[in-house]
Amino acid sequence: MLEILRPDGSLDGDSPISLAETRRLYAAMISARTYDHKGTALQKQGRLATYASFEGQEAAQVGAVASLQPDDWVVATYRDAAAMWMQGYPWVNLFLGRTGDERGGSPPEGVNVLPPSITVGAHMIHAVGIGWAERHQRSDRIAMTFFGDGATSEGDFHEAMNFAGVFQTPVVFVCQNNQYAISTPRHRQTASETIAQKADAYGIPGRQVDGNDLLAVRSASDEAVARARDGDGPTLIEAVTFRVGAHTTADDPGRYRDRAEEDEWRGRDPIDRVRRYLEGAGEWTAEWQLELEEEAAAEIEAAIAEAEALDPLEAADLFAGMFATPTVQLERQRTMLGGGSHG
Amino acid sequence: MLEILRPDGSLDGDSPISLAETRRLYAAMISARTYDHKGTALQKQGRLATYASFEGQEAAQVGAVASLQPDDWVVATYRDAAAMWMQGYPWVNLFLGRTGDERGGSPPEGVNVLPPSITVGAHMIHAVGIGWAERHQRSDRIAMTFFGDGATSEGDFHEAMNFAGVFQTPVVFVCQNNQYAISTPRHRQTASETIAQKADAYGIPGRQVDGNDLLAVRSASDEAVARARDGDGPTLIEAVTFRVGAHTTADDPGRYRDRAEEDEWRGRDPIDRVRRYLEGAGEWTAEWQLELEEEAAAEIEAAIAEAEALDPLEAADLFAGMFATPTVQLERQRTMLGGGSHG
Amino acid sequence: MAERNLAQALTLALDHILASDPGVLLLGEDVGVTGGVFRITDGLQDKHGADRVIDTPVAESGIVGAAFGMAVAGLRPIAEIQFLGFAYPAYDQMVSHVSRIRNRSRHRFTAPLVIRIPYGAGIGAAEHHSESTEAIFAHTPGLKVVIPSTPADAAGLLLTAAADPDPVIFLEPIRSYRRMRGEVPDPPKPVPFGEAAVRRVGSDLTLIAYGAMVPDVLDAAEHLAGAGIEAEVLDLRTLVPLDIDAVIGSVARTGRAAIIQEGHRTCGFAAELAATIQEEALYSLEAPVARVTGWDTVVPLRRAEHHYVPGVERIVAAAESVMAGS
């Protein structure tokens, strides 16, 4: 397992990035955590539907996406808001989706990030097709896809990895092994020792990294992104991390795991670790921290306000969303909305 | 790759079985090939629907099933008639199925062999469930499942292997890597170097053997069957072999491969190899060969006659086959058969 | 008799089923340790053992395929899929194998398994958590399709499903899990398949529904009664087998019918019912049979979900228009 940044903030080897870049990513992780805490809080107030916290996984998401170019693709899940936002998907869209509004799925033009996949497993092959299409169109854009340890059990994971191997598509597979799929622990998910080793079944390189180590993640993803961009094919990265919170706001982790396990992982917090490192390098101050937190809070509040200011979709919008031009059937059904006749 | 019996009929190491047992399996392979040739011939005469030849794969099928107890389960495909027959599935049922008659799928009580799977991939997990059920019921029966190189690309292969690994079910996975899935060569099916190595992704032992070597197959399957029976979990065996004939009688291999490749593999015929070995050991004579061929021919002819003597199913039989007790809907539909009313 | 909600009724039934037949196994994602996302299997692993109430990897095709194998080999598995929107990866196993092994083997092998699936909208959940695609199962030969609407039926139909010699798709109405309570005998009383229940007697028109729509249809019927229209309300309980006689009998009496279904309109089960009614009772019909259905749209997310699910208002309006004979 690749590790660079020790829990105490010291380095084991060279950092793949400058201190300035580290500060940028640290700031991003603070934003992400601010969003995340707000998401949980808003859900408790009934202002969001369910919410899926990614607390503890910020380094895996921020570190991996930091290796991308702005127009590369990200294809991720319900738990990957930090990754999506890093690639340009606005907080307002992420909140909007969580309120239960389809417009959350519509990021601005130029942001090549798909709306989060709610189904587990099916989206990885989309990244394969996307990377394939980019190469076919002689673009050097690549695709990065995020998924969990549980997702590796779905047949679609297998088909995606196998297609990527056979067609050598420019894709980076990032598995956030956060130790649980809802209540199911990693060792009940698969009998393989690591998830990284699954890559071998597809002739693809696999790399296990400490997912709570921003620098290790970044190092592995830099390498994988370069491989993909250079036409050398896909890579699987297993980022070993932990979901510190509940699966979603509808879940109670007390039913399936010990507090001790959570506490242990809280002690390995990916943000704290970078803070210690930056502090040691004279690049972190309490004032800066405060500044970051205030900026993040303001940004997040603004996004919430914007999302909540939007009136809900009308019934007619449902029909308008399905096709470029509604079918005869949909047109008829839309007319039923008005009167009660046969509708 | 495990090899024991050299193409020239000499041994590289010890045989896992006695000469008497080798003679028995040799005879079985002769029967299987007789059936296979007959199948191709009958299809040309229009007496069967399509037919899928397994010529060249007799050692893989006969050798693997020879390790089983008579009441173990076999879950196999359209190309595995030899394996099914070895485990008690009558030739008459196999022919019947090929004529296009559902009764082919009904082997005698006590024969724990499912009708052949026509869909590629879905059946392997059935073997996992079966083995699981047997263990749950404290029986020591195990399940063996056969599939091709192409089938390893389906998501269901992955889910089956993963379940087998997690639940340590008593199953032996036998992949006949016959180098093609219809027209697609093995190296375009997956970028992994071997199929055996895919087992590693599931914490399962994987073994590659020369599939045209009866003794190597038998040795690997003896070991895998013992593991399963002893509660030590599943094994994946990759039997490297070749489909000498067409994919089915509807296929023309000339479109996608060279005659030279076929000829090379014909030179590695699994039956010839055992004959040379037995001959060297003084256990084969031309008279015995004739005897075997005549017996096999008689047996096969009898099976064909029995299959063809059966009148086709009646329309009412269709309705009777669906449930233990037909639903209201089916009852109504059955009455439509008689008159034309609304049917 | 204790009052239970529909979720509790299911738990009770599963407990009895596990206790009375050692060949029954439950399997699915998170059904064991945590008792399922809706807590339907809560406490059952502790009581009946981890080898009988089994947490699986996240793999729906694997769950159904393994359950199929178990059933073929003599067990009586009850598989859970977390939401109907996650059943599609297992659809091939259901169509190609579960539904067919009996016919394929001319009764030599069978697959007596139950697949429990929460379905339907109305709780403002995320995408894929609100599906009502029962029609695709009804369209698949060889599957029985059961959809209870009350706590007692949920328990009773589940008992029948678990004892059935053929595969059963058992759809559980999510928004009814905790919507109402009702008396549920302990042990539950099996409810036979193929017998619709008359939930309300009426002579002016027949309202036909099942599952999550039934309570709304009953509310609508009360509403209509206020306007002097007496609706008969039929709860189908099982779509396959279907109690055609009850449907035709009622419509022949009332001469008017509306079918209320949450699923998408085109090729939904309401289409089947309307087609059957006009086939068998055309000359009794005084007005077209109305379909009140979900639309041919994706089920909207929380903020617009109410535009999709037929509510009391749409049901009442449709009934009134059927009464007006237009």
Added chain:
Amino acid sequence: MAERNLAQALTLALDHILASDPGVLLLGEDVGVTGGVFRITDGLQDKHGADRVIDTPVAESGIVGAAFGMAVAGLRPIAEIQFLGFAYPAYDQMVSHVSRIRNRSRHRFTAPLVIRIPYGAGIGAAEHHSESTEAIFAHTPGLKVVIPSTPADAAGLLLTAAADPDPVIFLEPIRSYRRMRGEVPDPPKPVPFGEAAVRRVGSDLTLIAYGAMVPDVLDAAEHLAGAGIEAEVLDLRTLVPLDIDAVIGSVARTGRAAIIQEGHRTCGFAAELAATIQEEALYSLEAPVARVTGWDTVVPLRRAEHHYVPGVERIVAAAESVMAGS
């Protein structure tokens, strides 16, 4: 104009589509080197390159999922599934992603792809090779469903499908591939979606069909003409969008209708049509709308297949019974 069979018409259309739009890719099992199991893509890899006509591993979900990704990223993939019975492993991709990305992203991302699938019985093939489950696609919001019956339509509808901004399920009638020949313009002429074709004019009753059943329905109509019954024959060509006006218009004129469909009866497309007709034209109906369908059984194997597929005899009998108004 050259006469071509339906298979050749499809090859011609694909060749033109590949030649005219560099963003079009074909992918599927055995579509490249060997030209597909039905030889529909024969010669296209040689002509257009192995990077545009692509042999894939045996993985239907992968094929559709990869095609989806390609479409999202600006290509126009045309995927082939070998037989409809092998499409179920890809059903989740179709329902959960292909059909939904436009709505999920409010038009920001779209998936203009075509999924070509041979369907139907009648050639005595093995199990799973004879499916007619078009209804499950018609029931899925966000998919267009196209089923040609003639060579010219096959080519013309495929052109339209390839240019459509939304995903299209394109079902090809296996037993019509080489059943008849017809004139097919070269280049083929696009045939618009949502316009039924009147294959035969008649005033006594309307026979409605699509795909592989159309030739049989026309034979039945000739038969009926011999007995003095003049049937109008409507070929729907596309199920989604559906030419409801053509259906209702014809039935309003004739007052009688039978729908002929090879798929299973319950919740088939014939149910949708019968439901719609009675909704919109009840007062024109002089007899119940009849459904002539495949049964709610697995499609039988070769020796008993003829008991399943509606043949001329059953169509004629149903039409006569509709004429008798019983």
